[in-house]
Amino acid sequence: MSPTSEDAAVAPASRATLSEVAALANVSVATVSKVLNGRTGVSDETRSRVESLLGERNYNRRASASSTAPLIEVLCFEIDSPFGGAAIAGIERVASEHGIGLVVSAAQDSHLPGPGWADAVLRRQPRGIILVAALLPDDDRARLRSRSIPVVAIDPYGAPATDTPSIGSADWNGGFHATQHLIGLGHRRIAIITGPDSMLASTARLSGYRAALDAAGIPVSPDHVRYGEFHRQDGFVEGRALLSGDDPPTAIFASSDIQALGVYEAARVLGLRIPEDVSIVGYDDLSIAQWAGPPLTTVRVPLAEMAEQAFQLVTRLHDEPELAFTRVDLATSLVVRESTAPPRPRGD
Amino acid sequence: MSPTSEDAAVAPASRATLSEVAALANVSVATVSKVLNGRTGVSDETRSRVESLLGERNYNRRASASSTAPLIEVLCFEIDSPFGGAAIAGIERVASEHGIGLVVSAAQDSHLPGPGWADAVLRRQPRGIILVAALLPDDDRARLRSRSIPVVAIDPYGAPATDTPSIGSADWNGGFHATQHLIGLGHRRIAIITGPDSMLASTARLSGYRAALDAAGIPVSPDHVRYGEFHRQDGFVEGRALLSGDDPPTAIFASSDIQALGVYEAARVLGLRIPEDVSIVGYDDLSIAQWAGPPLTTVRVPLAEMAEQAFQLVTRLHDEPELAFTRVDLATSLVVRESTAPPRPRGD
Numbered sequence: 141m142s143p144t145s146e147d148a149a150v151a152p153a154s155r156a157t158l159s160e161v162a163a164l165a166n167v168s169v170a171t172v173s174k175v176l177n178g179r180t181g182v183s184d185e186t187r188s189r190v191e192s193l194l195g196e197r198n199y200n201r202r203a204s205a206s207s208t209a210p211l212i213e214v215l216c217f218e219i220d221s222p223f224g225g226a227a228i229a230g231i232e233r234v235a236s237e238h239g240i241g242l243v244v245s246a247a248q249d250s251h252l253p254g255p256g257w258a259d260a261v262l263r264r265q266p267r268g269i270i271l272v273a274a275l276l277p278d279d280d281r282a283r284l285r286s287r288s289i290p291v292v293a294i295d296p297y298g299a300p301a302t303d304t305p306s307i308g309s310a311d312w313n314g315g316f317h318a319t320q321h322l323i324g325l326g327h328r329r330i331a332i333i334t335g336p337d338s339m340l341a342s343t344a345r346l347s348g349y350r351a352a353l354d355a356a357g358i359p360v361s362p363d364h365v366r367y368g369e370f371h372r373q374d375g376f377v378e379g380r381a382l383l384s385g386d387d388p389p390t391a392i393f394a395s396s397d398i399q400a401l402g403v404y405e406a407a408r409v410l411g412l413r414i415p416e417d418v419s420i421v422g423y424d425d426l427s428i429a430q431w432a433g434p435p436l437t438t439v440r441v442p443l444a445e446m447a448e449q450a451f452q453l454v455t456r457l458h459d460e461p462e463l464a465f466t467r468v469d470l471a472t473s474l475v476v477r478e479s480t481a482p483p484r485p486r487g488d
Numbered sequence: 489m490s491p492t493s494e495d496a497a498v499a500p501a502s503r504a505t506l507s508e509v510a511a512l513a514n515v516s517v518a519t520v521s522k523v524l525n526g527r528t529g530v531s532d533e534t535r536s537r538v539e540s541l542l543g544e545r546n547y548n549r550r551a552s553a554s555s556t557a558p559l560i561e562v563l564c565f566e567i568d569s570p571f572g573g574a575a576i577a578g579i580e581r582v583a584s585e586h587g588i589g590l591v592v593s594a595a596q597d598s599h600l601p602g603p604g605w606a607d608a609v610l611r612r613q614p615r616g617i618i619l620v621a622a623l624l625p626d627d628d629r630a631r632l633r634s635r636s637i638p639v640v641a642i643d644p645y646g647a648p649a650t651d652t653p654s655i656g657s658a659d660w661n662g663g664f665h666a667t668q669h670l671i672g673l674g675h676r677r678i679a680i681i682t683g684p685d686s687m688l689a690s691t692a693r694l695s696g697y698r699a700a701l702d703a704a705g706i707p708v709s710p711d712h713v714r715y716g717e718f719h720r721q722d723g724f725v726e727g728r729a730l731l732s733g734d735d736p737p738t739a740i741f742a743s744s745d746i747q748a749l750g751v752y753e754a755a756r757v758l759g760l761r762i763p764e765d766v767s768i769v770g771y772d773d774l775s776i777a778q779w780a781g782p783p784l785t786t787v788r789v790p791l792a793e794m795a796e797q798a799f800q801l802v803t804r805l806h807d808e809p810e811l812a813f814t815r816v817d818l819a820t821s822l823v824v825r826e827s828t829a830p831p832r833p834r835g836d
Contacts, residue, residue, distance in 0.1 A: 210611070211591070219580060220775070225573035232567060232594050236602055241591045242611055243559070246580050254584055263558070372779050398779065405781040427568070428776060431720050431746065433753040483536055 155381075156197030164197070165190050175202065176287060178262025191279075194286040199289050200461075208265045210240050210243075213452065215257070216272040217247040217322025220471060222398070222426035223443075227272045227294055230447025238266065238455075247274035258283055261458060265289075268454035270447075271304070273297060293451045295467075296424075296441065298340025305465040307446045311341045313391075314439040314472035317420045321437070321474055322391040323356045326482045327419060331364035331389035333378045333399060333455045342367075345423070363388055368399055371448035375402020383410050383418060390483035391419035400436055415481035425475050434478035442470045496625040500646075503665040512545070513538050524549065524635060526610025539627075542634040548809075549636050556613045560802065563605070564620040569640060570746070570774035571791070575620045575642055578795025581736030586803075588615065593620035600611035601702025606631055607821045613637075616802035619652070621645060638805035642798045643815075644772075644789065646688025653801060653813040655794045659689045661698050662820035663741075666769045669785070669822055670739040675767060679737035681726045690715075693743060695708045695773070712737055716747055723750020731758050731766060739767040739833035745777045748784055748827075763829035773823050782826035790818045 158176075162169045167186060174182050175190040182190075193199075199451065201207075218224045228244060235242045243264065248254055251274050260281040261269065261471055271293040276284075281304075284291055293306035315332075322330050332349045335342035346365065353360050366382065368374030375394055382389055383406055394400035400422030404414060412418050422429055422438035429436040451466065457463055468472055506524075510517045515534060522530050523538040530538075541547070549555075560583050566572045576592060583590045591612065596602055599622050606628040617632065619641040624632075629652075632639055641654035652734035652735065663680075670678050680697045683690035694713065702707050714730065716722030723742055730737055731754055743747035748770035750764060760766050762782055770777055777784040797816065805811055 166665045210608075219575035220570075220573040222568075222570070222573075225568040225570075225576075228576070228592065229568035229594065232592055236593060236605070236608075238610055239604060240595070241559075241608060242588045243589070243591045244576065244580055245584060246577065254547055256587060257584070260558075261582075395819060401781070408781045428779070431749045431776070431779075432750070433756045438731075 143449050156193075156199045158199070161190065161193050161197060161199055165193050170277070170373065171211065176262070177265070178259040179186070180274045188254060191286075193284060195230045195282045197288050201286065208458070211264055212240050213243045213261055213264070213266045213267040213269045213346055214272060215245050215247050215253055215269065215274045215276075216400050217251050217274045217307065219244065219246050222428050223396075223424060224272060226426055226443045227447055230444040231270060231451055232442070234448045234451045238315065238451075248332050251275045252277060252302075253280065256268060261289070261349075266459045268292065270450045270454055276304075288459065288461055289405070289455050292457065294443075296341060298333070298342075298344065301483075303466075305457065306467045307450045307453065308341075308364050308469045309432035309441045309446065310469045310472045311344035312348040312351075314423065315345035316352045317348075317472070317474045318423070318439050319352035320355075320394050321351060321476065322419060322421065322480065324391065325391075325419065327391040327482060328358055328386065328483075329361070329364070329390075330358075330388040330391045330393065331361075331366065331382050333366045333368045333375060333382075333395060334369060335370045335395045339343065340393065341470075345413040349393060361387065363387060370396040370399055372398050372402040372405070375399035376405050377402075379406030380410065383407060383412060389418070389478070391421070393421045395423050397422040397424045397426050397432075397436060397438055399423075401428065401432060404432060414479050416484065419480040419483070421480060429475070429477070437477045438447060439482040440473045440475050440477050442472070445470055489542060492582050504541075504547045506547070506549075509538065509541050509545060509663065509673045511546055512541050513573070513763045524610070525613070533534030539631060542621050545632045545774050549634065559612055559614040560589050560799065561591045561593065561609055561612070561614045561617045563593050563595050563601055563617065563622045563624075564618060565599050565622045566592050567592065570776050571644065571744075571753070571772060572620060574791045575795055578792040579618060579799055581792070582796045582799045586799075589782050595619075596694040599623045600625060609637070615806045616640065618798045622835060624652075636806075636809055638802050638809065640792075640798050640802040640805065642743070642794050644689060645683070646690075653805065655798045655814045656689075656815060656817045657694035657789045657794065658817045660699075662771065662789075663693035663695075664700045665820070665822045666741050666771070666787050667697045668703075669702035669824065670741065670767060670769065671700060671706065672826065673767065673828060674832070675737075675739040676707075676809070676831075677709070677712070677735065677737040677761065678739045678741065679709075679714065679730050680741045681714045681716045681743060681751070682721060683716060683718045683728075684717060690743065690801075697741060708805040709735065709811055711735060716743065718744040718747055720746050720750040720753070723747035724753050725750075728758065729753035731755060731760060735768070740770070741769045743771050744836055745770040745772045745774050745780075745784060745786055749776065749780060752780060755824055762827050764832065765784075767828040767831070769828060777825070780827070785825045785828040786823050788821045790820070793818055 268290040295306040368376040425440035616638040643654040714726040773788035
């Protein structure tokens with residue numbers, strides 16, 4: 141079996157060539173090529189054996205602009221959420237400026253891709269992949285690596301550490317500044333509804349909240365720390381529990397704009413006015429923050445900039461696969477609107 | 489110049505072949521092929537001459553599944569709006585089930601594609617194109633037609649008539665049922681804030697509103713008919729004008745959910761409660777309708793079904809280009825939530 145042109149592109153001597161993998165798998169080079177490109181006409185058993193060898197032998201096809209399509213893939217959790225839509229719009233803007241098409245796929249409820257996603261990606265041979273609040277199973281990750289298709293994450297949640305290069309935002313600072321803003325207005329009884337404590341972003345924001353209270357010498361009431369899921373419903377449930385409890389807070393810091401809308405609804409149902417009776421701060425600064433009544437004070441996550449950096453990073457990794465990179469967090473900032481004001485003097 | 493395999497696929501005798509177009513343009517077949525596929529290496533002058541001839545001579549490349557990529561293109565106005573996001577999510581769902589990749593591009597403020605869009609599409613050779621509240625210039629339309637790339641519109645606005653097959657929804661019925669619901673609750677002073685009167689959807693919804701009032705023997709007050717742009721800001725401005733006017737309505741029918749949020753804000757600023765002091769109905773039934781406080785009664789536009797039908801139609805048109813088709817409107821339905829209630833007895 142003679143070396144093919146694909147072999148010639150594989151530089152490091154320590155890595156297997158296409159023909160070596162074919163010989164070890166006892167199949168033709170054409171069959172290995174089919175597996176590499178996600179084509180049909182290969183039995184599941186053979187495909188699985190070839191995939192294992194590609195991984196084990198550290199096969200690594202050097203991708204070049206000419207061997208890939210001018211496409212970037214986005215795998216996005218909740219495409220039709222305000223967050224997903226804003227991320228896709230941000231990536232599309234920079235991709236279209238560079239003449240690159242953007243292929244969008246929805247991640248499933250598990251944040252994982254749907255069946256067939258990885259095969260379809262291998263057939264399309266994109267320049268790279270951007271995950272938006274999405275995760276990849278290890279075997280998909282290995283398959284993409286052996287084809288030199290780089291993966292970058294826009295990670296709003298601080299997902300459990302992987303070796304995926306990621307663009308996040310400064311969660312601790314966001315939590316700190318939001319809480320500091322409320323303290324500056326004169327609030328002392330400030331509650332937080334955070335996200336699931338399995339997510340690093342939740343922990344960082346909560347830690348920023350505690351640090352701001354500590355710095356002001358205000359003790360944190362355990363009753364005022366609640367856990368939600370970033371959704372409207374948990375904002376409503378936890379917000380109602382807080383506002384109708386024995387020691388109602390005068391301000392609530394929610395962990396997403398959508399969750400803040402749930403707190404709005406809890407206040408409305410209880411006959412409380414915003415900000416006169418309770419101040420509310422959100423997180424993300426999506427369009428819905430401006431649309432809320434009253435417009436929502438919130439922590440701005442710089443999604444457009446994150447999308448642009450993710451695009452540039454995945455493009456650089458396509459050209460320079462050995463580029464060292466782990467994670468960059470972009471700055472968050474507070475956007476003050478009408479949902480926060482000084483607390484009313486207490487009657488008691 | 490001998491016929492190429494591309495010529496063989498052009499069936500009707502009345503249509504020019506690739507080599508005829510090349511001879512007329514005094515260029516090689518390879519050059520015509522470059523123009524057809526949106527490739528570089530052709531002068532603007534030559535490209536323009538070849539494009540004109542392709543159009544004039546009714547050149548029509550018969551596209552087949554093997555000559556096109558397994559991609560569908562979506563050109564979408566306001567990707568990151570709740571409406572755009574819901575449409576993209578609906579198309580992605582059905583496309584991924586069929587193993588088709590979805591390339592998403594943003595239309596500009598004019599609803600037209602950005603520069604370079606048509607060239608990029610020709611290079612990608614998709615199965616077809618779905619417009620979401622977007623428009624194509626005539627020359628792009630002609631270029632796509634000569635490559636047999638079908639175009640289908642998801643058209644929420646009833647854009648000025650073109651020959652583009654489109655999937656819309658029943659606007660007149662939506663306007664009629666929303667108004668009938670308010671009449672059924674006992675309202676007599678019912679205002680409407682509609683969209684721009686250049687859009688057929690606006691006219692149809694307004695006509696449905698008038699018909700429902702006529703049917704109930706309620707005269708339409710000219711002051712109660714207002715024009716907006718489907719945005720929050722015009723909902724706020726027109727809502728405030730209506731609610732602080734001499735003859736305030738007891739119910740307002742807005743033309744989009746986002747516009748209805750503007751009316752919510754007008755009510756809030758004026759100290760009016762929803763639905764106790766004023767009932768509000770929206771249009772679209774996007775997620776923001778459920779998230780509003782109180783949750784918004786609205787007319788549901790069946791976007792997921794529209795997306796599915798648009799996908800199936802563009803796929804059929806790819807396989808059967810001669811398929812006769814103009815427009816299908818899917819049924820709208822009323823979703824009653826908490827923003828509507830009987831009017832309060834008048835004090836006067």
